[in-house]
Amino acid sequence: MQYFIYEPFRLKSNETEAIFLDAIKKTIKKANLAGFCYGVKRAVDLTLDIKDKNPETKVYIFGELIHNNQVINQLTNLGIITITNIDEIQDGQNSICIIRTHGATPQDIKRIKEKGCEILDTTCLDVKKVQEKAKSLIQEGYKLIIIGKSDHPEVVGIKAHAEENTKEEALVLATEQEALENIDKIKSAKKIGIVIQTTQKTENLQKILPIVAEHAKELRVFNTICKTTSNRQTEAKNMAQEVDLMVVVGSKSSANTSHLSEILCEITNTILVENEQELEQYSDMIKNADKIGITAGASTPEDIINKVINFIQLKGE
Numbered sequence: 136m137q138y139f140i141y142e143p144f145r146l147k148s149n150e151t152e153a154i155f156l157d158a159i160k161k162t163i164k165k166a167n168l169a170g171f172c173y174g175v176k177r178a179v180d181l182t183l184d185i186k187d188k189n190p191e192t193k194v195y196i197f198g199e200l201i202h203n204n205q206v207i208n209q210l211t212n213l214g215i216i217t218i219t220n221i222d223e224i225q226d227g228q229n230s231i232c233i234i235r236t237h238g239a240t241p242q243d244i245k246r247i248k249e250k251g252c253e254i255l256d257t258t259c260l261d262v263k264k265v266q267e268k269a270k271s272l273i274q275e276g277y278k279l280i281i282i283g284k285s286d287h288p289e290v291v292g293i294k295a296h297a298e299e300n301t302k303e304e305a306l307v308l309a310t311e312q313e314a315l316e317n318i319d320k321i322k323s324a325k326k327i328g329i330v331i332q333t334t335q336k337t338e339n340l341q342k343i344l345p346i347v348a349e350h351a352k353e354l355r356v357f358n359t360i361c362k363t364t365s366n367r368q369t370e371a372k373n374m375a376q377e378v379d380l381m382v383v384v385g386s387k388s389s390a391n392t393s394h395l396s397e398i399l400c401e402i403t404n405t406i407l408v409e410n411e412q413e414l415e416q417y418s419d420m421i422k423n424a425d426k427i428g429i430t431a432g433a434s435t436p437e438d439i440i441n442k443v444i445n446f447i448q449l450k451g452e
């Protein structure tokens with residue numbers, strides 16, 4: 136962890152310079168694991184590099200590269216086009232299409248290739264491992280369960296890769312409730328294999344696993360939460376126990392960021408903000424906290440985290 140000890144001293148208007156009164160001490164701690172993870176950094180670097188080397192070529196990204204508006208705007212300003220529909224690709228023969236860290240379904244990759252595009256695949260290597268593990272479980276005859284949100288692009292991709300060329304259907308469970316609603320499917324499976332969305336909370340696995348285990352005849356579990364996510368959650372949880380207020384910086388649409396916030400809320404006062412402007416509404420909480428911890432999601436750039444820290448220092452005066 137990095138420690139910033141911020142000690143503004145207030146001088147009463149009628150005192151001389153030599154006498155400092157009403158000293159205020161606010162401690163701000165920044166987590167070591169705040170900000171870009173290796174997967175996001177790799178995707179951003181590869182994207183900037185390919186545009187730099189191909190200035191005249193149209194470069195598309197299928198889906199937002201990362202959950203951060205500032206970065207998306209910077210990429211747009213460089214002429215890199217974010218699309219949500221493959222039909223938006225024009226002149227595919229002279230274009231490059233980037234697959235983001237979450238990955239894409241084999242069907243979408245095929246359609247992009249049919250457009251004639253060259254593909255730059257920045258799927259995080261940890262996500263690729265889950266795709267491969269899920270696929271091999273189905274091929275070995277396991278009923279595949281993916282713990283994660285069914286509409287999250289990473290989960291959509293894992294499911295589609297696993298089901299490719301089979302008639303088997305994977306089951307996606309986000310909550311204990313969903314596990315209970317699917318108990319018949321769990322009971323009827325000869326053997327069950329489980330993988331987990333890379334940015335899930337460990338707590339979710341701990342809640343869903345006993346329900347499946349109780350009814351499974353044979354069970355294999357692969358904890359595929361990526362190390363970056365689990366280490367970041369552990370560091371933030373430890374930090375939350377020592378401070379009065381945790382500030383999580385990142386997009387509310389980012390799974391790993393919102394999971395961080397949910398976990399920390401149960402330990403101490405926690406606020407989730409996308410940038411320093413959003414902190415304005417929490418001025419009182421900041422003023423009243425002596426010790427503040429800062430962490431951030433995997434897609435939050437360093438300069439946004441630093442602006443948040445500067446803002447907190449100013450508000451602490």
Ligand code: SF4
Nearest residue numbers: 172174259261333361
């Ligand atoms: S959070 Fe984990 S899985 Fe996702 S991009 Fe980063 S390292 Fe890869």
